[in-house]
Amino acid sequence: MSVETQGEPLPTGLxxxxxxxxxxxxxxxxxxxxxxxxxxxxxxxSPGADFAGASKELSLLLGTLNTCVxxxxxxxxxxxxxxxxGKRDGYARIAILVTAALGLVFLSIKSxxxxxxxxxxxxPFRDVSDRYPKASPQEHREFFDAYxxxxxxxxxxxxxxxxxxxxxxxxxxxxxxxxHTLKMAALYWHFIDVIWxxxxxxxxxxx
Amino acid sequence: MxxxxxxxxxxxxxxxxxxxxxxxxxxxxxRIAWLYMSALLTFFFIGGAAATLIRIELFSPSGDFMTDxxxxxxxxxxxxVMVWFFLIPxxxxxxxxxxxxxxxxxxxLAFPRxxxxxxxxxxxxxxxxxxxxxxxxxxxxxxxxxxxxxxxxTDNTSIAAIGVFIIGFSTIMTGINFIVTTHxxxxxxxxxxxxxxxxxxxxxxxxxxxxxxxxxxxxLLLIVADRVFGIGIFDPAQGGDPLLFQHLFWFYSHPxxxxxxxxxxxxxxxILPCFSRRPLFGYKFVAYSSMGIALLGFMVWGHHMFVSxxxxxxxxxxxxxxFCIAVPSAIKVFNWTLTMRKGSVTFETSMIYSLGFLGLxxxxxxxxxxxxxxxEDVHLTDTYFVIAHFHYIMVGGMVTAFLAGVHFWWPKMTxxxxxxxxxxxxAVTSFLGFNxxxxxxxxxxxxxxxxxxxxxxxxxxxxxxxSSAGAVVLALGYLMPLFYLGYSLFKGPRAPDNPWDATGxxxxxxxxxxxxxxxxxPVVTGPPYQYELPEIDRPADQR
Numbered sequence: 001m002s003v004e005t006q007g008e009p010l011p012t013g014l015x016x017x018x019x020x021x022x023x024x025x026x027x028x029x030x031x032x033x034x035x036x037x038x039x040x041x042x043x044x045x046s047p048g049a050d051f052a053g054a055s056k057e058l059s060l061l062l063g064t065l066n067t068c069v070x071x072x073x074x075x076x077x078x079x080x081x082x083x084x085x086g087k088r089d090g091y092a093r094i095a096i097l098v099t100a101a102l103g104l105v106f107l108s109i110k111s112x113x114x115x116x117x118x119x120x121x122x123x124p125f126r127d128v129s130d131r132y133p134k135a136s137p138q139e140h141r142e143f144f145d146a147y148x149x150x151x152x153x154x155x156x157x158x159x160x161x162x163x164x165x166x167x168x169x170x171x172x173x174x175x176x177x178x179x180h181t182l183k184m185a186a187l188y189w190h191f192i193d194v195i196w197x198x199x200x201x202x203x204x205x206x207x
Numbered sequence: 208m209x210x211x212x213x214x215x216x217x218x219x220x221x222x223x224x225x226x227x228x229x230x231x232x233x234x235x236x237x238r239i240a241w242l243y244m245s246a247l248l249t250f251f252f253i254g255g256a257a258a259t260l261i262r263i264e265l266f267s268p269s270g271d272f273m274t275d276x277x278x279x280x281x282x283x284x285x286x287x288v289m290v291w292f293f294l295i296p297x298x299x300x301x302x303x304x305x306x307x308x309x310x311x312x313x314x315x316l317a318f319p320r321x322x323x324x325x326x327x328x329x330x331x332x333x334x335x336x337x338x339x340x341x342x343x344x345x346x347x348x349x350x351x352x353x354x355x356x357x358x359x360x361t362d363n364t365s366i367a368a369i370g371v372f373i374i375g376f377s378t379i380m381t382g383i384n385f386i387v388t389t390h391x392x393x394x395x396x397x398x399x400x401x402x403x404x405x406x407x408x409x410x411x412x413x414x415x416x417x418x419x420x421x422x423x424x425x426x427l428l429l430i431v432a433d434r435v436f437g438i439g440i441f442d443p444a445q446g447g448d449p450l451l452f453q454h455l456f457w458f459y460s461h462p463x464x465x466x467x468x469x470x471x472x473x474x475x476x477x478i479l480p481c482f483s484r485r486p487l488f489g490y491k492f493v494a495y496s497s498m499g500i501a502l503l504g505f506m507v508w509g510h511h512m513f514v515s516x517x518x519x520x521x522x523x524x525x526x527x528x529x530f531c532i533a534v535p536s537a538i539k540v541f542n543w544t545l546t547m548r549k550g551s552v553t554f555e556t557s558m559i560y561s562l563g564f565l566g567l568x569x570x571x572x573x574x575x576x577x578x579x580x581x582x583e584d585v586h587l588t589d590t591y592f593v594i595a596h597f598h599y600i601m602v603g604g605m606v607t608a609f610l611a612g613v614h615f616w617w618p619k620m621t622x623x624x625x626x627x628x629x630x631x632x633x634a635v636t637s638f639l640g641f642n643x644x645x646x647x648x649x650x651x652x653x654x655x656x657x658x659x660x661x662x663x664x665x666x667x668x669x670x671x672x673x674s675s676a677g678a679v680v681l682a683l684g685y686l687m688p689l690f691y692l693g694y695s696l697f698k699g700p701r702a703p704d705n706p707w708d709a710t711g712x713x714x715x716x717x718x719x720x721x722x723x724x725x726x727x728x729p730v731v732t733g734p735p736y737q738y739e740l741p742e743i744d745r746p747a748d749q750r
Contacts, residue, residue: 017317017391024383024417032421035455039429039440042451124438142446145438149429 022184026191029157033195036153040146040202054143055207057122059113063204066109067196073102074193077165077186084179092182093169099189100165103158110155114148123148150199157192164188218721219622234319235722237620240305242326247301250292250333255682257285262644262678265671270661278661279346286349287340287367291374292333294601295463298470299381299416300329302612303409305620307385309713309720310403312394312729317387325380328373336370339363348659350460353441353452357433365434368427375420375427378466382416385409394712396731400494403711403735404487407494408473411501415462415469418505423459426452453515457508465504468568468600469497471608472539475561478615479543481709482558483550484744486736489542496535503532513584522581529579536572540565551744555707556630560611563638564604571599574649589659592652595645603641610637610688617692618702622719625695629687637684643677710737 044051080095117123122144164185172178220237223229230238260281264272273281304322308315316322339345345363347356356364389410393402430452432438439445441452480487487493509517509525543565552558574596578584587593614634618624647670652658656667663671705714716725 017387020390021318021321021383021387024386025379028379028383028417028421030421031418032425035422035425035458036429039425039451039455042448043440043446046448124436142439145440145445145447148436149432149438149440153428 018180018184019187022187026187029191033150033153033198036146036150037198037202040150043142043146050140051143052206054140055203057117057120057140057144058147058204059116060204062109062113063200066106067200069102069106069109070193070196073099073106074190076102077189081179081183081186084182089172089178092179093172096165096169096182100162100169103162103165103189107155107158107162110151114151117144147203150203154192154195154199157195161185161189161192218726219717219719220722221622221719223722232323234315234323236304236308236316236319236322237720239322239326240301240620243296243300243304243329246326246330246333247293247297250288253337254285254288254293255685257281257288259678259682261285262675264661265663266675268663268665268668268671273661275661276346279348279659280340280344282659283345283348284340287336287371289601290349290463291336291371294467294605295374295378296329296381297467297605297609298474298612299385299409299412299466300325302474302609302616303385303405303412303470304381306616306713307388307406307409308392309619309716309724310406310711311388311392312397312712312725312731313388313392314723314725316384317391318384321380322384325377325384328380329377332370332373332375332377334370335373336367339366339370342366350456351427351430352456353430353433353449354443356430357441362434365431368430372424372427372431375424378416378420382413382420385413386417389413394729394731397712398731400491401731401734402494403473404476404490404493404497405470405473408469408476408497411497412466412469415466415501415504419459419462419466422455423463426455426459429455450512450515450517453512454508454517457511458505461508461511462501462504464597464600465500467605469500471564471605471612472497474608474612474615475543475564476539477709477711478557478561478611479546479565480736480738481615481707482555482561483547483552484738484740485546485548485550486734486738487542488545488548489538490734490736492538493542496538499535500532503528503535507532510579510584513581514588526579526581526584530576533572533576533579536568540569540572549744551740554631555614556625556627556634557611557615559631559634559638560607560614563634563641564607564611567599567603567607567638567641571596571603574599587652589657590652591648591656591658594658595648595652598645598648603645606685607637607641610634613688613692615707616713617695618706619713619718619720621696621699622702622717623695623699624702624706625699626691629691633684633687633691636687637681640677640680640682640684644674644681645677647671647673647677710735 076095076099080092080099083089083095084092114123122140124141124145168175168178168182168185175181220235230242233239233242260273261278264270264278264281266272270278304316307313340363343361343363345361345367347360347364351364351368356368389402389406429438429440433441439447441447441449443449476487476493507525507529509521510529513522513526574592578587578593578596614625614630651667651670651674654667656663702718704716704718706718707714712725712729712731713720715729
């Protein structure tokens with residue numbers, strides 16, 4: 001969205017505009033997750049609830065694995081940016097592919113977790129046997145409601161991130177400033193990663 | 208069509224094509240401003256029609272015109288359409304879109320395609336919400352309060368919430384575009400403290416848009432998730448907290464009030480100096496107070512919840528902070544007033560609107576102090592006093608400022624002049640009609656008439672009849688510009704480049720501006736508002 005040339009280069013520079021735009025967007029995104037995390041925190045801190053106990057139902061192993069996968073994908077994205085700046089386009093495009101692939105691995109593991117939890121009747125899907133009766137006491141349901149909203153919103157962001165990355169590597173030759181476009185997409189990717197870095201301890205580690 | 212035929216030699220932005228695709232696929236910020244303008248005016252009159260029906264119903268104490276259910280749907284339609292389809296985008300998306308690059312000395316916004324995309328996203332969200340209104344409507348009011356919106360009302364609520372959610376994206380896109388443009392595309396010499404106040408207020412507005420709208424998005428997402436999946440974050444039966452909804456909702460919706468009013472303040476800050484022939488008094492104070500309002504606006508949401516059961520201590524703090532936010536607003540009012548002092552004041556149409564804004568904004572703002580007072584608010588919550596208060600700000604303030612701006616920049620936007628006589632008549636009519644409509648509602652509210660009911664006790668009828676009569680006058684005042692501005696668009700006399708002798712970069716280019724805004728890149732060498740009094744008004748020793 002930044003490569004809007006108006007016939008001639010803008011006096012203050014195209015790169016700076018695009019990056020500032022992405023940063024402002026990411027601040028906005030931060031507020032979106034901020035509101036959701038606030039909702040989670042309010043429920044967690046409400047007195048007398050056995051809300052936090054429900055996190056024991058989550059798989060710490062898969063969560064940790066997923067964290068590693070996502071952090072590694074960010075490394076690949078950073079390498080891609082570096083190589084693209086150094087005009088080593090071939091390496092850069094492969095690194096982007098690796099980034100997207102690791103994103104897909106993350107989503108697969110996450111989907112398996114969701115599937116597993118749905119089988120146990122923990123997730124709030126209305127039509128599954130009288131509203132997930134196995135999640136009890138009530139606070140456990142609350143936890144899984146918040147869990148699904150948080151990880152679901154994060155997952156949706158990841159899907160758009162994967163789309164972005166794949167789009168860049170496929171249309172690399174057609175982009176006016178591929179390295180610049182990649183850098184902005186990478187900023188978004190790192191942001192999704194950082195969100196997970198907050199979600200992982202909040203949901204999995206604080207038991 | 209005549210405009211295009213008349214203007215090719217002047218290279219106006221109208222000239223390069225009048226086919227539909229030249230408008231629907233344009234990335235020219237000036238044309239996108241017109242796209243927004245046509246959409247917003249349509250929505251304004253839809254919302255106005257709903258308001259008319261409400262006033263007809265309230266003409267008599269009994270519910271003889273609509274059922275209570277229809278009435279609930281009417282005020283929801285009025286609220287949702289007016290807030291999200293008119294007030295939030297009104298000045299930024301139309302005048303702001305048109306003027307921001309001109310005032311900065313830029314060719315366009317930083318992201319022209321994003322700008323066009325924001326219009327399409329806006330239209331998509333608006334049409335989805337309108338569809339929900341048409342297939343049965345919703346009765347939650349514009350606030351979507353839980354548990355009503357999650358557990359009891361119709362499924363149209365989900366559709367409308369998704370529509371408003373989508374509109375939020377358009378708001379954020381506009382906000383990002385304005386922030387980046389203001390940072391990066393200022394002309395040489397156009398430093399921060401040489402920016403017109405209108406740019407400052409657009410910048411402050413954009414910050415609020417970018418920071419507050421995502422919170423609304425998250426909140427609406429949770430409502431839809433509740434209705435569709437049964438996620439019970441706001442559902443007390445499942446251990447959720449309905450009050451959390453109110454906190455999140457007002458964390459957006461109170462700053463949103465400043466999204467609506469800040470650009471109006473900016474418009475008035477341009478017009479008052481021009482028709483007083485005086486520099487804006489205390490420029491830096493006005494600039495900083497815009498930022499102060501944007502910042503403080505995030506810390507006062509709890510004053511919507513004094514009777515909702517939030518902690519009393521929180522209530523005290525929110526009450527205090529709500530009084531605090533009156534300070535930057537008051538600074539602006541004093542500065543505007545002092546700008547006119549010893550000025551050479553003339554009463555062009557846009558000046559009359561601006562003076563109307565000043566009076567109505569002060570009145571509405573002072574009424575706000577009653578509502579910020581914790582104990583008094585318990586008496587006034589959910590009465591017509593609240594309705595009157597925010598209509599003084601939103602309609603008396605914002606819509607008046609919008610009309611002031613449209614009249615002020617009309618010659619620049621269209622290259623045509625309009626009838627000053629009709630303009631003045633319309634400005635005065637809408638001022639009188641407005642006061643007749645909404646002043647009685649202060650009295651009604653203070654005497655205890657609650658909002659959102661279609662019937663009321665007989666003793667309230669006198670004031671309600673006055674209010675309904677005022678609404679007729681007000682409607683007249685709002686319909687008049689449609690005719691004389693419409694006439695001016697095709698038959699009005701040609702406008703000179705700077706009909707008001709105003710300062711500011713936008714007046715240095717032709718009327719209407721060429722496609723790239725400026726024929727030669729502008730350079731700014733001095734502060735804004737360099738107005739000089741006409742000789743006859745200057746003190747004897749300075750003539």
